[in-house]
Amino acid sequence: AQSVTQLDSHVSVSEGTPVLLRCNYSSSYSPSLFWYVQHPNKGLQLLLKYTSAATLVKGINGFEAEFKKSETSFHLTKPSAHMSDAAEYFCVVTESSSNDYKLSFGAGTTVTVRA
Amino acid sequence: EAGVAQSPRYKIIEKRQSVAFWCNPISGHATLYWYQQILGQGPKLLIQFQNNGVVDDSQLPKDRFSAERLKGVDSTLKIQPAKLEDSAVYLCASSLAGEETQYFGPGTRLLVL
Numbered sequence: 001a002q003s004v005t006q007l008d009s010h011v012s013v014s015e016g017t018p019v020l021l022r023c024n025y026s027s028s029y030s031p032s033l034f035w036y037v038q039h040p041n042k043g044l045q046l047l048l049k050y051t052s053a054a055t056l057v058k059g060i061n062g063f064e065a066e067f068k069k070s071e072t073s074f075h076l077t078k079p080s081a082h083m084s085d086a087a088e089y090f091c092v093v094t095e096s097s098s099n100d101y102k103l104s105f106g107a108g109t110t111v112t113v114r115a
Numbered sequence: 116e117a118g119v120a121q122s123p124r125y126k127i128i129e130k131r132q133s134v135a136f137w138c139n140p141i142s143g144h145a146t147l148y149w150y151q152q153i154l155g156q157g158p159k160l161l162i163q164f165q166n167n168g169v170v171d172d173s174q175l176p177k178d179r180f181s182a183e184r185l186k187g188v189d190s191t192l193k194i195q196p197a198k199l200e201d202s203a204v205y206l207c208a209s210s211l212a213g214e215e216t217q218y219f220g221p222g223t224r225l226l227v228l
Contacts, residue, residue: 101215
């Protein structure tokens, strides 16, 4: 069975400072991992995904994430936060043991950005 | 490329009433998903379609929830009768057949009073 734990329910940063959102996963097979962002009253937007290629994955809007198998982690970072980064972020895992992909979502991390 | 469309965006009903949500996936996407997102939680899968067939509806409360995708394109999700605990955002997503990346619509926010 697969699952995801997002270690922080809320992260607050100042504009221009780094952002770190922590995610640990559990998976029986080779996992694919995603980060999605959800702005208020908007749908989920894919930030980036890891699918067993390079362990450092670059996404949109300056975000990147590093897959660490030994730590079962997939933390999301951004060097410099912008006000528009204020949103809910979800870490997601899926197992590619078949063509039937089921996403398991973390509980989410709310990011607030202080001016 | 047009994204996943959902309507209505917001709905307020009283308990025991019925409600229906509509989803139009990205053109060419054979797989369609309905998720329920309760406030403060991540989305949870309700049902998955491949074309017009159900792949997984194990988490769908079938005594009150139903969904269909008759022509393998648009889909509707219905709740009858609604309960207070059904208040949530209902998200529709689609993907190409055999692809793991899902694309989400804006969701329908349901409030049951």
